[in-house]
Amino acid sequence: MADDIHLKGVDFNCLHCEKQHNDCEKTLDCCCKNCFNDGSTNLLKSLDYKELDFLVDGKQQIIYKPGETIIKQNTSSTYVVCIRKGLAKVYVEGVKGKSLVVRLIGQHDFVTGGDLFNGNVQKFTISAVTEVHCCLISASKLSQLFSENNRFAVELLRHHTKQNNDLLNKLVVLTQKYMPGRVADTLLYLKNHVFCVNPFSVPLTRQDLADMSNMTKESLVRILQQFKSSGLIKTQGSTFEILDENGLQEISRNG
Amino acid sequence: MADDIHLKGVDFNCLHCEKQHNDCEKTLDCCCKNCFNDGSTNLLKSLDYKELDFLVDGKQQIIYKPGETIIKQNTSSTYVVCIRKGLAKVYVEGVKGKSLVVRLIGQHDFVTGGDLFNGNVQKFTISAVTEVHCCLISASKLSQLFSENNRFAVELLRHHTKQNNDLLNKLVVLTQKYMPGRVADTLLYLKNHVFCVNPFSVPLTRQDLADMSNMTKESLVRILQQFKSSGLIKTQGSTFEILDENGLQEISRNG
């Protein structure tokens, strides 16, 4: 989720805000061109400035309050969402009222999938955990770029492929590991892929963490207590500290 | 998996076999141009003959015996596989020796995903259930087509999006439904998406069916017995007949 980007070309004033481009690049906070940077795929790098301008022209910048729904499962949407600020959860509303949190998205994450090119409905819900500033970009603009720049199409396919692989992995983790292994995976995911610092503060409820690990909140709490008394982690309210990452990885491996 | 296709253009002799094009189209058995027909996305239809020729030129046609591995998880591969004949299973080799069958592929199915554009390794294994005739096509050819034909890139993205949605659905089914619901889903999948006839013969072991439903073979057998005595299905060895599809769907819904 956090990755430095290198814009090609010379310095210029950002067309979408009053700052200098250098400021935009530094803060990664305002200029929407920075939205198209995904830690793993970096969709941005295959587009030049002209193409970026085309893409971000007419985008909508929206602010959501904690708890608000950004995209609702089973409604159709032809937007690509990219997060400028804040944390949101992507989850599937399953059977018997249960939810399954598939991933967390934060600054510069990019969400396609669901509908987009399918004409069907979204297969997941995205809702704001903290206040979220994000941009909505029309999907049709993406496809228009494909013929001009086939590297961009390949990047987008890469992005989808990665999501696919992540889902396959989640499928195995959630169905074949015991609870301690699943909680260990969730904790390692939070530390290494979402917050990227060690004592980290999680703006999620235990229920959310349980929905990420496919178990009840009671079970999650019990496993956390076990980890605490084994000296693997330290928790204080919503603050978590990983004390023994190797230990957690061991537990993750053994399922 | 079964879908009629309509090739555009006038009749012609197939360039890749000795038959007339009309025969190829009818039997869907020989001409590799028919490989690029996926029941749901129909990748073929966005390509013209020149582009198809480019794509299938230099493809490899291979035959695999039952049980043979076509693509092995954790090895890299830059091929797209399309099945000309036979049945294969796509599965993930998970933890503690467990396998999870993600989907079955048959005639005219198209498998991307895994590596392809990622430079990484495949995240799943494909192995032949019956004798499989398939074509391997170099992935780099696909990306070369993107700039000439952006509809093709969109179709490929659709294909990926559909796979993504299927995986999300499988995630919910396997984690949130009880065993009867999961077995019902597996049976309905076999009848409606794989074999498409009612009394159907399944060349899979009970272990395979259990791996599709995320349970042990013993549990699977027990559920099947329950379904039999409830009059929902009839089984005789590897032959299954769905007697009460609505009943199965009801069980699927209630988890």
Add this chain to the structure above:
DNA sequence: GGCTGATTGATATATGTCAATCTTCTGATT
């Protein structure tokens, strides 16, 4: 006839459910 796979049964266990208590946060009131 022996091997592989299918079925059935008895038992163990991981995990969920339900209920009670405890903690933390929030927001209104003074």
Add this chain to the structure above:
DNA sequence: AATCAGAAGATTGACATATATCAATCAGCC
């Protein structure tokens, strides 16, 4: 700013149950 009340979330415990495991028998098939 301090206090308090209420609510929402977190934790703990006792119990229920879905599902796996292990072992034995049965059936089909080169």
